[in-house]
Amino acid sequence: MSDRFDVLVIGAGVAGMSVVHSLQAQAPQLRVGLVTLQAPGQAGATPWAQGGVAVAWGQDDSPALHTQDTLAAGAGLCRQDAVDALTSEGPLRIQELLELGADFDKHADGTLELTREAAHQRRRVVHCGDASGREMARALARALPESVELIYGQLTRILVQGSRVVGVQLDGQRSLAAPQVVLASGGVGQLFAATTNPAGAEGQGLALAYEAGAQLRDMEFVQFHPTALAVQGHGANLPLLTEALRGEGARLIDETGEAFMAQYHPAAELAPRDVVAFALWQHRQRGHQTLLDARALPVAQRFGQVHELCLKAGFDPAVQPLPVTPAVHYHMGGVAVDLWGRTSVQGLWACGEVSSTGVHGANRLASNSLLEGLVFGHRVGQALADADFRQAACLPTAPQVELRQDPLAMARVREILWSGLGLARSQQGMEKALAALERLRDRLTACGSTAHTVASLMVSSGLFRRESRGAHRRLDYTQTSPHWAGHTLLVPGQAVQLQTLQANLSTPDLLARSL
Ligand SMILES: Cc1cc2nc3c(=O)[nH]c(=O)nc-3n(C[C@H](O)[C@H](O)[C@H](O)COP(=O)(O)OP(=O)(O)OC[C@H]3O[C@@H](n4cnc5c(N)ncnc54)[C@H](O)[C@@H]3O)c2cc1C
Known part of the structure; x- marks a missing residue:
């Protein structure tokens, strides 16, 4: 096989795999390569997601209400048309996921169980226990078309000729030609000393897009999760203790046993994510320890993944409060794209966490990022089907x-x-x-x-x-x-x-x- 593709998708998380599924439905004749550091289903942050996907699914809910909540969280910087696309197309994308076999939690009558998270007016988080991302990634990966070529490698350059993309360099040396390249390479958490993000989330795609001439937007907006398990010796990566624990009654206490959140916000543990994270930071600055007391909850039964992570780190949530610290969780900024994932460089597209579609504004609403990957990954696939697939006569020589x-x-x-x-x-x-x-x-x-x-x-x-x-x-x-x-x-x-x-x-x- 030659090293010429019609489309190369960089990243096999929810966004990259959604592009592939959508492209397959629109234009199955295209030669598509999926480049990733890890196997689809296990790659990137997607399988680590715990809480679930926000979507206007319930009888009492609507895309308009979901839009309202998303705009409120975004603190004036959301792009309304992007949010409308997210919330109105979300239910269709969840329906497709169910058809692919995603096994989300259901009531006895077969309807989807929905949970409520902070700053959502309605119960709208579709989930699979506390391992929702794993289930989504599994379903998307299992259904990847056989015609898609999996390429294990690290993107090291985006090759541009004139003003348009002509291919990529992988692993510092190997060049692949493609007139259309989609970046779906995830976040930046691993550039911070404490993060919930997996290895590989170093923002390489962002830097390479910028070097290729793409505009970046809102790069300063980084979301901190208040409750990462504060363990030693794990490098930058800290296990996440999902917000749902606090939703179910877990308390934030300090070394004296005092539940301190009421000092900082009337909603205490249920205050918005950024407020709780900042309160923890302040309390720690005042010399206190910060702990999450989940002893009253059936953690092993209800939060299997969290339970496993805690035991692995040497903590038993049933018998001891868990040391927690804020940690970098999500990057709202990214490669500036339009509503169809086009960047400012011809032939270069972006979706998922690496992109800035404008849906998150200055602060992401909880559980909107998996949905963004599904909706905008799908949109990129749709728009790509009509792209120009003429190959460059030859690739520029790229230094190793x-x-x-x-x-x-x-x-x-x-x-x-x-x-x-x-x-x-x-x-x-x-x-x-x-x-x-x-x-x-x-x-x-x-x-x-x-x-x-x-x-x-x-x-x-x-x-x-x-x-x-x-x-x-x-x-x-x-x-x-x-x-x-x-x-x-x-x-x-x-x-x-x-x-x-x-x-x-x-x-x-x-x-x-x-x-
Ligand atoms: C612990 C945790 C819990 C979360 N919980 C939720 C939740 O409940 N709900 C929610 O909506 N969001 C949640 N999020 C956020 C959400 O999981 C991510 O924003 C989302 O999965 C990102 O998807 P993605 O497809 O953009 O990127 P990722 O899933 O991160 O995939 C990135 C892909 O790019 C590849 N890659 C990266 N760099 C390179 C390179 N240089 N060369 C080649 N390949 C590369 C990786 O190998 C991978 O295949 C959570 C995040 C974390 C870390």
């Missing part, structure tokens, strides 16, 4: 990239971002972080340079936005300001700029800017 990273330098990046771009930010802290990253530049060469690029762009965007909004909380600018009610936009080769909401990207805008 050394794959080895300096582990100490990467650990330093994690510390820098954790302290400089953490839960509480300031000009001084972010300037210090930028300077520290600059000093590290020479050690972050080759493959590690993507970490440097992404980290620097995130901090620059955070410095630029002189307000607090959604997940971007500054100690020196504590208010939300109408002046900043817009997106931070990174156009390669230019300084960070503010993009007004009215100028939300349509495809012609995006392409015009890149030419």
Whole structure:
């Protein structure tokens, strides 16, 4: 077989696999390659998702209500048409997942069980115990068409000729030709010292898209989950203790046994995710330990995955409170795309966590990201079917990239971002972080340079936005300001700029800017 594909999809999480399914339905004749670091079904953050997928499914619910909640969480930065697409197409995508065999929890009468999560007005989270992502990934992976070629490898370059994509480089040396490339490479959590994200979530796709000329948007918006299990010796990755534990009555206590959340918010444990995360940060700053007491809950029966993770880390939730810390969980920013996943580079598409569709604004509503992967992955597949599949006559020569990273330098990046771009930010802290990253530049060469690029762009965007909004909380600018009610936009080769909401990207805008 030659190394020429019609479409290469980079990433086999919910977003990448949704693209493949949708493409198969629209244009089965295309030669499609699916590039991933791990096997589909086990790849990326998708199988780690615990809570489930938010969707307007219940009798008392509607896409309009789901839209309302999503916009409220997004703190003024959501793109309304993208949110409408998310909420109105969500039920169709869940129906398709059920038809693929996803075995979500059901009532005795066969209807789907729906749970309620913080900031949702209705019960609308479709789930499979506390291993919902695993079930979704299993169903999507099992049904992957045989014609799709699985390619294990690491994306190291996006090859561009003139102003359009012509292929990719994998593993620092091997080039594959493709006139259409879809980035579905997930998040950035592994660039922070504490994260719930799996290995590989280093934002490489973001950096490579930027190097290929793509615009990035809202890079400063990082969501912190309040309750990661604070264990030693696990590197950056910490096991997640799902929000549903608090929903079912688990309490946040300190070393004195006091349930401290009421000091910080009237809704206590059930306050919005960013409020609880910040309260934990403050309580820890005051010298306290933070623990989740789930002893009164049937954790083993109701939260099998959490139970397993705790036992593996040496904690028994039935007999002891669990040490918890906030940790980086989700990146709202990403490669700027239109409603069909087109980036500002012709032939380059993006969906899932690596993209910025505008559905999450400044703060993601819980359980909306799996849905985003399903809906916008499907949309990319639909739009791709009509794309231009002419191959470039030849590929540009791409210098080899050394794959080895300096582990100490990467650990330093994690510390820098954790302290400089953490839960509480300031000009001084972010300037210090930028300077520290600059000093590290020479050690972050080759493959590690993507970490440097992404980290620097995130901090620059955070410095630029002189307000607090959604997940971007500054100690020196504590208010939300109408002046900043817009997106931070990174156009390669230019300084960070503010993009007004009215100028939300349509495809012609995006392409015009890149030419
Ligand atoms: C612990 C945890 C719990 C969560 N719970 C929920 C939840 O309950 N509900 C919800 O909606 N969301 C949840 N999320 C968020 C959600 O899981 C992710 O946002 C979503 O799965 C991202 O899907 P994706 O397809 O964009 O990327 P991923 O699933 O992360 O897949 C990324 C893919 O890209 C590949 N890749 C990455 N870099 C490269 C490279 N350089 N070269 C080649 N391949 C590459 C990876 O191998 C993988 O195949 C949770 C996240 C975590 C970490």
